[in-house]
Amino acid sequence: MTAGDAKVTVHVELAGGTELLLAPPHQKKHTFQLPRTNQHGRQTDVADLIQHIRKNLVVEREELFVDGNTVRPGILVLINNGDWELEGEGDYVLQDGDEIVFISTLHGG
Template sequence: MCALKIDLLFGGGAELLFDKIKKRQVELPPLNKYFSDAKKTEWTIREFIVWIKDNLLREREELFIQGDSVRPGILVLVNDSDWELCGELDYQLQNNDCIMFISTLHGG
């Protein structure tokens, strides 16, 4: 499998955890090159979240990650659709997908 190009967007304050960058295109390596113990070859959002944490997240991991997923209060859109309609963590990433993470958490 070739590297995947993914448009990645952050909003609602989530971008503050990622050097205040709201939009970027990332290129994911073949899955088995990133996760040497990977038994499958296709990227899912589950692995993508780990890749984001390892490569892009700059601070306060607990505000983005909870367990093996995003924390409650982070809305995830896959090509402008709620990820719940796409299979959530098991959604298989496709080349040129647009994945958006929007924080709905606000302090006061």
């Protein structure tokens, strides 16, 4: 494998309703292998993962998941069970085996 072929494997879980934006059967857990570097030559980060999910998993109402290049307000993001704000949010560089969880905190009433 050459450096250009290098991948990073991450485990993603969508919960709290975010999984309902995906095609049935609304699978909650996914494993992705992403390039270690993005199209801009930088290491792949959580912002790249968010765009990958938007483009490849979200089938309806993507505005309920993304807001520009990040998640919309009301979606809690955990990186390895810690708040992503402590890890630099979308700038966190993905590492092999990372667990990223997206949880909607918005619920109808």
